[in-house]
Amino acid sequence: MNKITGKVWNFGSNIDTDLIIAARYLNSSDPDHLAKYVMEDADPDFPSKVQPGDIIVAGENFGCGSSREHAPIALKAAGVAAVIAPTFARIFYRNAFNMGLPIFELENAEEIIEGQEISIDLDEGTIQNNTTEKTYKFTPIPPFMQELLGCGGLMNFAAKEAKNA
Template sequence: MKGKAWKFGDDVDTDAVIPGRYLVMNTPEELAVHAFEGVRPDFAKNVHENDVIVSGNNFGCGSSREHAPIALKGTKVSCVIAKSFARIFFRNAINIGVALLECPDTDRIDEGDELDIDLASGVIKNLTKNEQYQATPLPDFVREIVDAGGLIEYTRKLIA
């Protein structure tokens, strides 16, 4: 996966990802239009497929709404990289099919850096700075869920 970094700080809560007034919307495409609307009004208009969200500690804190990872899926970002994730958000994101990596070096990544990410190994190459960081790779079975598009699609494939 290759994409441009969108940098956020610590404690990005689910209300920042998708404001509560949009919880009446249910599709990834509907929600994506309003992703980060209150904190980064330019995000939804300028994010490109395969871009990467990079954050500090505790990404996805706050309410346990599934709308936050659904909105991220709708933006078509390839991955969210953070120092740590709120536990419920992490599980919801995997179940929705959003790739996540925990990496202690997110401070070394700047807004706009071009990243090349290998989910299997957890290696993140910063092509802009010619640096490499090691994230905790997702276990194979978790990557299979993400690759399938989420838990529902993964289960459908198992049953078929």
Template sequence: MSTIEGKVWNFGSHIDTDLIIAARYLNTSNPQELAKHVMEDADPQFVTKMSQGDIIVAGENFGCGSSREHAPIALKAAGIAAVVAPTFARIFYRNAFNMGLPIFELPQADEIKEGHIIAIDLDNGSISNKSTGKSYTFNPIPPFMQELIAAGGLMAYADAEISRAQSTQKAH
């Protein structure tokens, strides 16, 4: 998972968790059901326009508001491959990694426009805008957090670690 490439969808600053997935849908935790309604209060046609593997590029403080895990679950289940923003609300940042959704802090995120194709290189901490030829660098994600993303989130990572430990015990 060293590179993520996709089409960009832009959203502004202070996109809160209610815009990512409205509270009226919180009566379910089914990821596929949540995916049908992701970002609909910000753009009612978003789920019909976006494709699997697309990337959201937003303004500052993405994911502010309630601390619901439903927000990164809905984004990931809808097929959003990553979110890029100058800053993220801290609880969303943590929840995103816990759910296995890659997010990247990039101060120049506003230079990346809707419809552009970008490639995010996790290993080298860079984003290449294939539409403009411009490249950006960001602080690489720490290896452990990359492991969380690769595993599909914290629970999947923990399950794999438990299985590995049990296999090791049985071998001895």
């Protein structure tokens, strides 16, 4: 899982966890159920438009609001391969890695426009805009965090570690 390539969907700043998955859908923690409604309050058509492997590029403070793990679960279950933003709410940042959803902090993320195709190289710490051929640099994800993502999240990582003990 060292490279991710996908089509971009743009969202603005301060996308909170209620916009990612509205509280009215939290009567279930089933990922498939949550995926049906992901980002619905930010873009009502998003659940039907998003395709596996697509990438969200957003503004500042993505994932602010509550500490619910439902938000990264819903994104991942809908097929979102990664989220890029200048900043993330700290609890969302941790929850995303725990759930196995790759997220990347990129200061000038707003330069990446909806519909473009990008490739993220986790090892190199680069995002290549395949549409414009511009390359962006981010701080590479540490190997341990990459291992978490590769396992699909913290619970799968822990299960693997227990099995190998």
